[in-house]
Amino acid sequence: MINILSLTFNYQNNIPLFSGFDLTISRGETWAILGPSGCGKTTLLYLLAGLRQPTSGQITIEGETLTRPRPHSGLILQDYGLLPWSTVYENVELGIRVRDFYGPDGKHTPDNYLPKDNIDHWLSRLGLSEVADKFPSQISGGQRQRTAIARTLALEPDLLLMDEPFSSLDAITREDLQNLTLSLCAEQNLTLVIVTHAIEEAAALGKKILLLDQTPNQNARVFDNPNASQKNHRGSQAYHDLCDLLWKEMQIPSPQPSPRGIGGAQ
């Protein structure tokens, strides 16, 4: 689904974050991008979202080179990106209003777009019906993130990109939303790419974990984690072993990173 070919990216006058970087993500996979601050994980997500353009190399999604945000990709950010002046209902409806604003132009809105009336469904699915008339300032952090998820899913994306979406939430809400995200991805056959700096979150969510630690990132260090979406995964030995391994890898970055993994190195 996603092909990153020989990606090089640097911000103006800075050393590159990526240099000749390759990665392939298949449809329906759940990926976690893990790494410390400044390693380029959010930049990679923004590149996948079409909000930044590679300095050289290319990113293709479903065979099309990415040059701008793609109508079938959904992006969810840490601070939710909700309009403070709109109610929960209006925020969930926002993507559809933007599409109705442009009509099916193939650029902002898919060519085959038909106006939808699925807001109530998503409000109900995400448990937001009770707060539909409230403003973002009146609801909890978890409900805000649910609103952002509902807004994205209302557009029926095939790719969900999330930038540290649960980092400002308390532990119980965080785990609840992580599980919800996994079940929604399975339900909608979504490809998920989630950026996180938390090892436990990466190990809980990503069937594949991409570790970025040293700039410029040249080789993709990918760890397989096939049991990620299974029940009681968080209590399993495999989960703890993976957390330990990732912890060690992040503590002592290898000067010449080589691909490694558990359950089948890539």
Next chain:
Amino acid sequence: MKRRDVLLAALGLAIVWQVVAMIVHRPILPAPWEVFVVFLQELGNGLLIHFGVSLWRVTAGMAFSVLVAAPAGLAIGGSKTMNRFLSPIIYLLYPIPKVVFVPVVLLFLGIGDTAKITLIFLILFFQIIVLVRDQAVGIPPQLIQSLQSLGAGRRALFRFVYLPASLPAILTALRQSIGTAVAVLYISELFATKYGLGYYIYYQGSTLFNYPAMYAGVAAMSLLGLGMYFGVDWLERKWCKWKFVS
């Protein structure tokens, strides 16, 4: 602010006025009740027309300034290039007290309503453009990016983000400027006109020496400013409900 508190404050001011009037005890400061009676009489005697003319001038000036300055502020705030080129010009012109332009504007635009509306426009224009620009610049980039990821291009960003985000700034600018706008209106109505509260106050006080009527004009002008202030408050409660929720 509760309505009851406002009424109590008005009553308190009337009592102070009454006490001062009793102490001064001269025709140049009539008692509030006397002014109130004259005010009611004068309403049917031309004061209402003067009020209407002033209201039209200040409303037209406000509407014109919002229509020009709000899009300009959004455009400057939304574009780094425009901000870099135009902000220094605004920076230089903003602090100039616009009231000094009264004779200049009268000379250029003559004695009609255009000159008076233009003066009010000049005052509000800079307030609105600065506040709206700052509001647009201050919109968190994450908000813009999440809208872009939903497919929003420039036009949709203006429609769904910049415009609603600037609404409180526009209303704040109007609220802050109403006092100055009414003051400049008064000055501009002293020149070459026979209508408007400025003319009415000056004519009653300086030509007819009818002090109660002069104060009735002052009260009408105060009510004009107060009414506009309350009007902006009402609009804010109606259009910016999210600011008043807890």
